[in-house]
Amino acid sequence: MSLWRCAIGDCEARFEDVESAIVHQTNEHERHECQVCGTVVPEGYFAIRHAFDEHTRAEYVRSYDADSSAVRVRESVKDAIEKEVDLRAVVDQLDIEQPV
Numbered sequence: 001m002s003l004w005r006c007a008i009g010d011c012e013a014r015f016e017d018v019e020s021a022i023v024h025q026t027n028e029h030e031r032h033e034c035q036v037c038g039t040v041v042p043e044g045y046f047a048i049r050h051a052f053d054e055h056t057r058a059e060y061v062r063s064y065d066a067d068s069s070a071v072r073v074r075e076s077v078k079d080a081i082e083k084e085v086d087l088r089a090v091v092d093q094l095d096i097e098q099p100v
């Protein structure tokens, strides 16, 4: 079976399930500051989700100096994750607290 790979920076951590990969990205990596709005979000999946759920592709391309193929890659990763992920299982394992 294929493994999920973290892929943040030069991190090569691999995981059998997507939930573990997201927990790793959230707990083990530095937070990411959104280049569009300055919100600090967990690196990895949550950063991608924030960028594409909260901002338009045009904003993303402009702020991240990205091109359309970079956008497509991230959108396809996001889709692949969202087909499999049980976000409740992820949230249960995170050492972050929800804003109140």
Ligand SMILES: [Zn+2]
Pocket: 006, 007, 008, 011, 012, 013, 024, 025, 028, 029
């Ligand atoms: Zn990693």
Ligand SMILES: [Zn+2]
Pocket: 034, 035, 036, 037, 038, 039, 050, 051, 054, 055
């Ligand atoms: Zn943002």
